[in-house]
Amino acid sequence: MGASIKDVARRAGVSVTSVSRVLNGEKYISETLLAKVNQAIAELNYTPSHIARSLKKQKTDMIGVIVPDITNHFCSTILSSIEKTASEHGYSLMICNIAEDLDKEYTYLQSFQEMRVDGILIMHQKVDERIVSLMESLTIPTLFTCVKSPLPSKRSVLIDDYQAAFDATTYLIDCGHRQIAFLGGDLRDITAGDARYRGYVDAMQTYKLEVDPRYVRFGDYKMESGRKLMSDLLQLQELPTVVFAASDDMAVGALNVALDYGLRVPEDLSIVGFDGSRIAEVVRPALTTIQQPMEELGRISLESLHALIEKQDTTVPPDLILPHLLVERESCRRL
Template sequence: MAPKIKDVAKHAGVSVTTVSRVLNGEKYVKDDLKERVKRAIDELGYSPSHIARSLVLKKTNLIGVIVPDITSSFYSTILSTIERTASRNDYNLMVCNILEETDKELKYLQVFKQMRVDGIIIMHEKLNEEIRELIQSLDIPFLFSSVKPADQEFVSVIIDDYAASYDVTRHLISLGHTRIGFIGGDMRDVTSGQNRYLGYRDALTDCGLAIVSDYIRFGDYKTQSGHALMKEILANETPPTAVFAVSDDMAVGAMNCIHDHGLKVPDDVSIIGFDGSQLTEQVRPRLSSMEQPILEMGEVTVETLLAMIKGDPNRTFTDVILQHNLVDRDSCKAYNGQP
C-alpha cells in the first residue's frame, strides 16, 4: 500500500501537523524538522494527494477550457499556447471538446465545479440561458478567448473582427478586384459570424461595389464546408475573381475546390483566409490570411485569467483587444481586368 501522511510522521518522529505544514510550505517549522520530514518522504516514496492538498490550500492549480472543435487548426494552435503558458505558471489544463453540443458543455461545467478548478476559459460564444446562468453561479473566475459573446459584461481576449474583415476586403479591392465572394461562418456567432460578414459588406458598400448574394455563402469554418461552398460560388455564370473565407480551414477547402475544377489560385481566383494558422505555410500556393496574433492571444488569455484568480483589488478587468495583421502570401494577385 502507498504510504500515508501518518506513516511519514511516524518515520520522521514528528506529528502529522508538522508534516502537513512542511508540505504546504509554511514558514514556522524548524529547519531540522523540515529535513527529517523531507528525508522521510524520500525514503518512503510518499506522494501527497492532489485533492487533499487542494482542499487545504483552497487552490487546485487547474484551469478548465471549453473548446468548440479541437480539430480546427486555429483552436489547436491557440490551445497549445494556452497549455504552454499555464504550465509555465504551474497550472494544468482540463480541456473539454464540446463539438458545439450544449448538453456536453453543461456537463463539463459541472465537472469543472466538482474538480474545483481555479479558473475557466471558454472559446465559443453560443450561450443559451441555462449555460449563462450556470457560468455566473459558479463563483469561479472565467473569461472568453478569441470570441465576444453578446453579453457585454463578460471579459474577452479578442481582436476587432469587424475591422479585420473590413481590411481584408479593402485589400482585395486595392488589388483591382470588384467581384469578391465571401465564405462566411455561423451567423449565430457575433464575433466570427456577424462581425466578419458586416466588415466585408461595409467595405464593399463604402467602395461603391455591389453586394452580390450569389457570391455569398455561410458554413461551419471547416475545410469540407469551404470546398462545398466554393463549388456553389463557381457555379455562377460570372464567378468572382477573389474570395474571402473567414477561416483558414475554409480557405484551404476553397483552394482545393478551385483546383478540382481545373482552375488555378491565384491566376483564376484569388483566395484569402482568416486566422493566420499553421495551414497558411503548409499549403501551396501559400495562403494569404488575416492573422490573429494566436500566440499572443493564448498567452494574454492565461495571464489575464491568472490575474483574475489572484483577485487584484486595484484592477478592473475589461476586454483585451489585440492587433490584427494582414499577411499577403501567394494566394492573391492583382486583377488584370480580364473577364
C-alpha cells in the first residue's frame, strides 16, 4: 500500500492538518512548512487520494457528459469546446457515448449519481419515463446543450432550430428553387428532428409552395443515412432541384451518392446541410449550411453549468438561445 497523509505528517514532523493545508494550496503557509511537507511527499512518493479529498471538499471536480453519438462531427466539435472550458475551470470530464441507447443513458445517469459528479451535461433529448423520473430526483445540477430540455426543470443552451430551418428553406426559395427535398431526423427529437422539419414545412407554406411527400425522407443524421435516403430519392423520375439535409453528415452522404450517380453538384442538383461542422468545409464542393456557433455552444454550456454548481440555485433561468448563421459555399446554386 502507498503512503498515507499520516505518513507524510510523521516524516515531515508536522500535523496532519498542516499537510492538508499544503495539499489544498491554502495561503499564508510558511516557506519552512512548505519545504518540509514537499520533501516528505517526494521521499514517500505520496499521491493524494482523489476520493478522500472529494469527500472532504464535498466536490469531485468531475462533470458527466451524455453524448448521443461521439462519431458525429457536430458532437465531437462541441465536446472539444466543452473539454477545453472544463479544464479552465478545474473540471475533468466523464464522457459517456450512449449510441442512442436509452438503457445506457439510464445506467450512466445512475453512475453519475453514485460518483457524486458536480454537474451533468446532456447532448440529446430522447428520454423515457425511467429517465425522466431519475432526472427529476437528481440534486446534481444538470443542463442540456444543443437540444431543448424535455424537462421544464432543466435549462438548455441551443440555437432556434425551427427558425434556422425556416431561414434555410427561405434562402433556397429566394434562390429560385421550388422542388425542395428534405432529409430529416427522428421526429421524436423535438429540436433537431421536429423543429427543423416544421421550419422547412412552414417556410414552404409561407411561400405557397407544396410540400411534395415524395421529397421528404427521415433518417438518423448520420452519413450512411444520408446515402440511403439520397439513393431512394434518385429513383424518382422527377428529381428535386435541391436537397436540404438536417445535418452536415447526412448532406455529405447525399453528396457522395449524387456524385456516384454522375450528377454534378450544384449544376444538376444543389445540396445544403445543417450544423456548420468541419466536414462541411473540407468536402468538395464545400457545403452551404446552417452554421451553429459550436465553440460558443460548448463554452457557454460549460460555463452555465459551472454557475449552477457554484450558486446551487434551485430556480431555472430561461433557455439561452444563441444565433445561427447561413454560410453560402459551393454546393448550392441560384436558378
